[in-house]
Amino acid sequence: MFRLAVRRLLYSIPILIGVSIICFLLMNVLPGSAAGGLINDQMTDAEKYAAEERLGLHDPLPIRYWDWLVNILQGDLGFSQQRHRDVSELLGQAWANTFILAIVSAVIGVALGILLGFIAGTRRGGWVDKIVSTFSLAGLSIPSFFLGVVLLSVFASKLQLLPAGGWNGMEDGIGGAISSLILPVATGSLVTAGITARVMRAAIVDTMSADFIETLRAKGLSENEVRKHVMRNAISPVLTTSGVQFGYLLGGSVVVETIFRWPGMGTLTYNAISSRDLPVIQGTILIIAFAFVLINLAVDIIQAAIDPRVRGTLT
C-alpha cells in the first residue's frame, strides 16, 4: 500500500506541472493588465513600465514560468503585490479556514447522503424513497446562492439565532465556532448530500438485485446481515463521488464563502482573479490541484482496503 501511495504521488507531479502551465498561460491571455491595481491613469508610460518591471512582466513567458517553478521548489510561492503579503501566508490562512468548512460540510453531507440513499434504496418505490429522491434532487437543484440568502434571512436576520457570516476560529469559543459553521455548512453540504444520496440509492438498488444477495438469504442470513453485505458492495461508487465532492469543497466555494464572509480559498481565488493577482492565482490553483490528487489517492486506498476486488486494479 505504501508503494502504491508513493507511486501515485510521483504520477501527480506531471499532472501538477500541466495544471500550472495551463493556468499560467490562461492568465496571460485574458484581457486586462497583470499589473492590476499597481498602475493608474496618471502614470507616464515609463512609470507604468517600471511597475510592470517590478513584477517581472517583461520577461518572456517561459522564463517567468521557470522562475516561478524554481521558487516553488524552494518553498517560495511569491509575493502578492496587490495584497501586500506573501502568497504562502495568504494561502495558509485561507486553506486552514476552507479546510474546516470543507471537512465539516463533507462529513455531514456524505453521512446524510449515505443514510438517505441507503434508506431510499432499501425501500425502493415506497413513499420514503420518493421523499428522499425529492430531497436529493432539491439538494442538487437549489442554487447555493439562493439557499444561502434564504438561510441568512431566516436564521440571522429574522430569528437572530445564528451569525450572518464570518469566521473567527475559536476566538469566540466552541459555541461561537459552531454557530459560525452551521449556515455555511448547511448551504455547502446540501449538494454533497444530494449527490451522495442519489449515488448511494442507485448502488444499493443495483446491489440488492444481484444474485449473491439471494444466495445470502438462502444461506439463512438475517436481513441486517444481508444489508451489511449490500452496504459493503455499494459503498465503492459513493467513495469515489465523495472524494470528488470533498475536492470541490476544499477548493473553496466562491458562492458560499462570499455570502457567509468565509475567508477561505474560494474568496481568495475569486478576489485574486478579479485583481489579476497572478502569484495568488497560481498558488491557489496549484494547491487545489494537489488536494484533488491527494484525495483521489486517499479514496483509492480506502477503496482497496474495503473492497478486495479493487486492490488488483490499483497498480
Next chain:
Amino acid sequence: MKLSMRKAVTFVAGLLVAGMSLTACGASGSGGSSDPGVLKIAMTASDIPFTGTYPDNGYEGFRFVSNNLYDGLTRLNLDQDTELPTPQPSLAESVEPNEDGTVWTFKLREDVEFTDGTPFNADAVIFKLDTVKGDPDGKYFDADVASRGSAVFKYVKAGGYKKVDDYTVTVETTMPYGLLNYDALSWFIPSPTAVKAVIDGGGTWADFAKAPVGTGPFTLEELVPGDHALLVRNDDYWHGPAKLEEIYLYPAPEAATRLSMFESGEVNWADAPAPDAIQQLQDSGANVILAKYPHSISPRFNEFRAPFKDNVELRQALNYALDREATAAIINDAGFPASQYVYEGHPDFVPDNPGYGYDKAKAEQLLAEAGYPGGEGLKPLVFAYPQGGSGNMYPPEMMQSLQQQFADIGVDVELMPVEWNTLLTMGIEGLNSPQWQDIDILWASPAAGMLPTTYTTTVMCERVPGTPNAAGMCNPEIDELWDKGLATTDIEQTHEYFRQGLDIALDEADFLYWMHDLNLRVLAPEVKGFIPVLSWWTDFTLISVED
C-alpha cells in the same frame, strides 16, 4: 430496521438540537451591536483595505483605514454637510503657496507625536517625501506607494522639498500648481522610527503595514485578512480623542450579507445594503441615510473613432434618450437623475445650462441629424460595464434599463459585462488600445468633483504628456481652462475655470450624464453624530455609539 431508522432520526435530531443550543451562546457572543463606544461596520470591500501609507480599495480604503490610522498634512472639514469639504490645517497648521504656486510652505504643528512616541516634525515629512520622491534604490523607498499613489505626489518636484527648520517644510512643484493642499490630504505620514526599525531589521513596507504607526485617531489592534480589522482609539490624539473606543471593519462584498449582518445586530453600520430593503429597514427603526455626495455614473463615449468621434448629435441623442427617472425607480430611488457631471449645488455645477433630461422626440430628431434615422446604419453599441465593485451603484439593473430605453429610439446596445478590475484597466490602457478598441461606451463611476484634483485626467486631452485621454475626448478649449484652473492658487477661480470647461463638455455631450448616487447606508439608532458629508470620507472621531 425500524429501530435503526429511529436511531438515525434521533441522531440527526440530536445534532440539530445540540447545534442550535450551542449557537444561542455563539450568536450572542458574536453580535453585540449595542456595546457603547464600539462601531461595527460592514464594508462593501472584499477585504480589509491596505493599512500601509496608501490604501487600496479606492476611497473606501481612505475612509475606513488611512484617515483613521494616519494624518495628512491637511484634512477635509468633514464636520459639516452644507458645502463641499475643503482642505484645513492638520499636521500642518498652515499651508501657504507663493504667488505663482511653485513653492508651498507647510508650517507644522509642534505638539504631535506618533503613537510610538516619536515626535512629529519636519524630518518626518522629509522622510515621507523621500520614500516616494527620493532615490528609487534608496533603502526606505516605497515603490508600491510611489506607483499606486503617484497621482498625489505628481506635482512634487523630486529633490525640491526641504526642511527650513524643525517645524517648517517647503515643497517645490513641477509647475505652477494651486492644488497641492488637496494632494497633501493623502500624504499619510508614518513614524520614521517605526519604518526604520522594520526595514533595518530585514523587513519590508508590507511588514510595516502589519503594525502601522501613524499619528491618527486610531491604531490598528488586530487584523485578520478577509475577516476583520479592529481599530482602537488613540487616547493621545493631538486633535482630541475620538468618541468611539473601537471600530470593527468587516469586508462583506455581498449586499444581502451586509443586510443580514445589520438586521442580526452583528454590525451597527452597513454600507450600501440592497436598495429594495430601504422600506423594511426604515420600518424597523434603523437610520437609513440617503444623501447626495460627489459621485455619479457618467459613462464615456469612445471618441477615438466613429460613430461618436465628431458626432455631437449622436452623443446628445443618447443623452436625451435616457429616462433617468425610470432608472432611479428601478433602484428604489437610491440615486437621482444627473443632468450634469456634478450635482446641483456643487461649486462646478453650471447654473445656466439645463443639461439633459428625457426627451424621446428630441433624441429621435438628433439621431436622424447624426446620420442614423431610427438607428438605421448604426451597429449595436458595445457598452462595457462592471457587474459590481465599490462605488458602482447597481450596474446590471441600470444597464437593462438603459438597453430598453436606447432600443426605444432604435439604438441597439450589446452588453459587455466585465470584472471591475478589467474595467479599470480599460480606463488606464485607453479605448484606442487594440484590445479595447471595439468598445463604444465605457462605464465610469467617478467621485465627480469630490476634490478638484479628481477629474483632471478625465476631461483633458492628455492624462500625462504623450498619453491621450482614455476615451479620446479632446477639446483644446477645455484643456486651456483646466490648465488655468490647476495653476491658480485661488480656489474660487479654479472652480470658475472648471465650470466653464464642464459647460463646454456638457454642450458637446462628452459623457452620458446618467445618475448621481445617494450613498445608501444604514446605521443603528444608537449610532450618533453621523454627518452626511458631501464627500466619500467620514470623520469617525465625531461619531459615537451610545446605550
